[in-house]
Amino acid sequence: MKYLHTMVRVTDLDASLRFYCQALGLTELSRKDYPQGRYTLVFLAAPGDETAQVELTHNWDPETYTGGRNFGHLAYAVEDIYAVCERLRQHGVTINRPPRDGRMAFVRSPDQISIELLQRGAALPPAEPWASMPNTGSW
Amino acid sequence: MKYLHTMVRVTDLDASLRFYCQALGLTELSRKDYPQGRYTLVFLAAPGDETAQVELTHNWDPETYTGGRNFGHLAYAVEDIYAVCERLRQHGVTINRPPRDGRMAFVRSPDQISIELLQRGAALPPAEPWASMPNTGSW
Numbered sequence: 001m002k003y004l005h006t007m008v009r010v011t012d013l014d015a016s017l018r019f020y021c022q023a024l025g026l027t028e029l030s031r032k033d034y035p036q037g038r039y040t041l042v043f044l045a046a047p048g049d050e051t052a053q054v055e056l057t058h059n060w061d062p063e064t065y066t067g068g069r070n071f072g073h074l075a076y077a078v079e080d081i082y083a084v085c086e087r088l089r090q091h092g093v094t095i096n097r098p099p100r101d102g103r104m105a106f107v108r109s110p111d112q113i114s115i116e117l118l119q120r121g122a123a124l125p126p127a128e129p130w131a132s133m134p135n136t137g138s139w
Numbered sequence: 140m141k142y143l144h145t146m147v148r149v150t151d152l153d154a155s156l157r158f159y160c161q162a163l164g165l166t167e168l169s170r171k172d173y174p175q176g177r178y179t180l181v182f183l184a185a186p187g188d189e190t191a192q193v194e195l196t197h198n199w200d201p202e203t204y205t206g207g208r209n210f211g212h213l214a215y216a217v218e219d220i221y222a223v224c225e226r227l228r229q230h231g232v233t234i235n236r237p238p239r240d241g242r243m244a245f246v247r248s249p250d251q252i253s254i255e256l257l258q259r260g261a262a263l264p265p266a267e268p269w270a271s272m273p274n275t276g277s278w
Binding site: 001002003004005006007008009025026045046047048049051052055057063065066067068069070071072073074075076077078079109111112113116118120 | 142144257
């Protein structure tokens with residue numbers, strides 16, 4: 001038995017790819033349009049960990065996706081949590097739970113999917129601007 | 140960068156473990172109670188694929204978890220989709236989308252998390268009772 005992917009629905013495919021790929025750092029593995037069903041599927045994964053994927057489902061007919069409490073978040077280990085948070089911030093992403101402890105951060109996708117980032121290995125030494133950055137919203 | 144887990148919140152931990160472990164076939168890797176925060180975390184994974192996990196969060200104070208459309212499903216490849224669906228059914232789980240094609244099925248967790256099962260490799264030959272089983276509900 002093998003984990004394949006977590007599927008999330010996305011309202012705006014371009015905005016979602018900016019978030020998941022350019023800002024968060026995942027890689028686009030494949031993309032396929034299904035004109036008959038009027039949707040596009042895009043598979044993403046962390047570089048070097050291609051078998052555990054995220055499937056983005058983009059339905060062409062507009063729909064706004066709200067969240068529920070049964071789903072919590074997706075979690076990724078990263079090599080440098082400060083570098084990832086800085087890249088997210090440069091792409092306009094709010095760091096809802098900044099890595100004040102050098103260890104853990106939370107952000108949200110454009111469709112409010114919560115993403116947890118965890119520093120691989122030992123926590124980094126506290127560093128600004130993160131150490132004194134307050135929480136924003138919920139995650 | 141590495142995928143760690145998808146976190147889902149569960150209302151009833153025992154019912155959830157029956158679903159995810161006994162019926163679906165995941166393995167419990169670890170469990171920890173946090174009395175101060177009044178919650179329990181349980182980490183699960185597919186046997187042989189222990190680094191891609193599911194984190195169950197059980198908050199001790201009752202809460203009913205509803206779903207949202209932004210999250211879609213978790214997907215697993217299985218060795219024998221008929222055997223997994225039969226085991227799920229024996230545990231009282233409705234097969235929302237039966238594997239009529241020998242390839243794909245959907246079920247839901249007690250908290251309505253949608254789970255996709257995909258037959259590893261080629262589809263199995265059509266077989267009863269699955270081939271003539273109608274869909275039930277949504278997934």
